[in-house]
Amino acid sequence: MKKLMIDLVYFAWVRERIGISKETLETNAQTVAELIDELKAREERYALAFEDISALRVAVDQELSAFDASLDGVREVAFFPPMTGG
C-alpha cells in the first residue's frame, strides 16, 4: 500500500482544539474517514476535535467533499466547522 504525504489544515475551533493550524502527515489512509480514524487514535486533542463528525466539514484540495472521499492524489485536506461568512 502506497504511503501518502498529505498537508492537513485546521480552522476555527478545530484549529484551537488541535492546537496547530497546519501539519504534514505520512499516512496509509485511503479516504478522509480513515484519515480521521488515524488522527483520533493519535492523541486526545484529535479525538476531541473529531468527536462529532456531523459538526465538521472537510475540504479536499480546497473543494468541499464528503467524508468518504478518496485521498488518491490528494495534497491538502482541511477540517473546519460549518462556515459562517457573509
Next chain:
Amino acid sequence: MKKLMIDLVYFAWVRERIGISKETLETNAQTVAELIDELKAREERYALAFEDISALRVAVDQELSAFDASLDGVREVAFFPPMTGG
C-alpha cells in the same frame, strides 16, 4: 342636486389626447363613472381619451380609486394610464 366644482388633471397620453393638463369643471356627476360619461359627451378628444376605460387609472384626491367612487366632497380627480415608474 348639488353642483360640484372639481379640478381635473391628466397625465401621459391622456393629457396629450385631451390637449390640456388641468381644468376646473362644474358638474352634476355623482361618481367618477358619471363624470367620464359627461366628459365623453363633451368633445371628440375626450371621447378618444376615455375610449377604453380598462387602459386608464383614476386617482380621487390623490388616492388610487375605483371608477364607481363617489365624488362627494372631492376636490381633484386625476386620469392617467397605468404607472410606469421605477
Next chain:
Amino acid sequence: MSVRVQSEPFDPGKELSQFSRLVSGAGAIVTFTGVVRDEDGTLNHMMIEHYPAMTGPAIEAIEKEAIGRWNLSASLVIHRYGALSPGDQIMMVATASRHRAHAFAAAEFLMDYLKSRAPFWKKEFTADGAYWVTAKDEDEDALKRW
C-alpha cells in the same frame, strides 16, 4: 424614512455612504439602482412625467408599509423626473434591517410598488419616434406576491 422626488441627478455611491453612516449597526443594507438602458443604441432620451401632489404621499405610504412589515431601521427612496439619457440613474431604493432576508424583501417590495403604483410615466424618444412606455403584465403580477 426618506423620500426624494427630484429632476436633478444623484450619485448612488454618495447616497449609500450617507445611508450607511445613518444606520450603522443595522447588519444588512440593500440598495437598488435603476439606470436608463440604451436599448442597443435606439434610445435617444426619456422623459419622466409625474403627479407632484400625489407622488410624495404615495411613496411615503409604500415606505411606511415596508418599514412595518420588515421592521426596517431605515429606508430611502429617490426617484427622478424630467429628461434622462441612457446611462443616467433613474431611481434608487435603500433598506436597512437586522436581517438580510428582510432588507432584500423590503427593497423588492418597494421596487414592485414603485413600478406599478407610484404616479410616474415614461416616454421614450427614439430614432423611430416617441412612445409612452406601457405597463408590463409581469410588473402587475410581481405585486401579487406581497
Next chain:
Amino acid sequence: MSVRVQSEPFDPGKELSQFSRLVSGAGAIVTFTGVVRDEDGTLNHMMIEHYPAMTGPAIEAIEKEAIGRWNLSASLVIHRYGALSPGDQIMMVATASRHRAHAFAAAEFLMDYLKSRAPFWKKEFTADGAYWVTAKDEDEDALKRW
C-alpha cells in the same frame, strides 16, 4: 466579475460608484452590504478567519454560477477578514443585470452561498468571553431555494 478578500476596510459608496460606472446601461444594480452589529452593546469586536487557498476560488465559482444563471453583466464580491468592530463593513455584494428580478435574485443567491459555503469563520469577543459563531439552520435552509 470581481472578487476581493481583504483585511482592509472598504467604502461601500465608493464601490457602488465604481461598479455603476463600469456597468452603465445594465438597467438594474443591486448591492448588499453586511455590517457588524453591536448586539445591544455586548460585542467588543469580532475576528474573521478564512482559508486563503480556498476562499478566492470558492467565491469565483459561486460568482460564475450566478452570472450564468441570471445573465449578469457584472458582479462584485468583497469580503473582509481579521479584526472588525461594531459598525464596520464586513462584506459587500453587487450585481448588475438588464432586469431587476435577476439582479435581486443573483445578489440573494450570492449572499446565501457566502453565508454557508465560503470558508469564513467568525469569532465574537464579548464581555462574557469569546465564542465561535455557529451556523444557523435558516442559513442552510436558505440555500435550498436555489
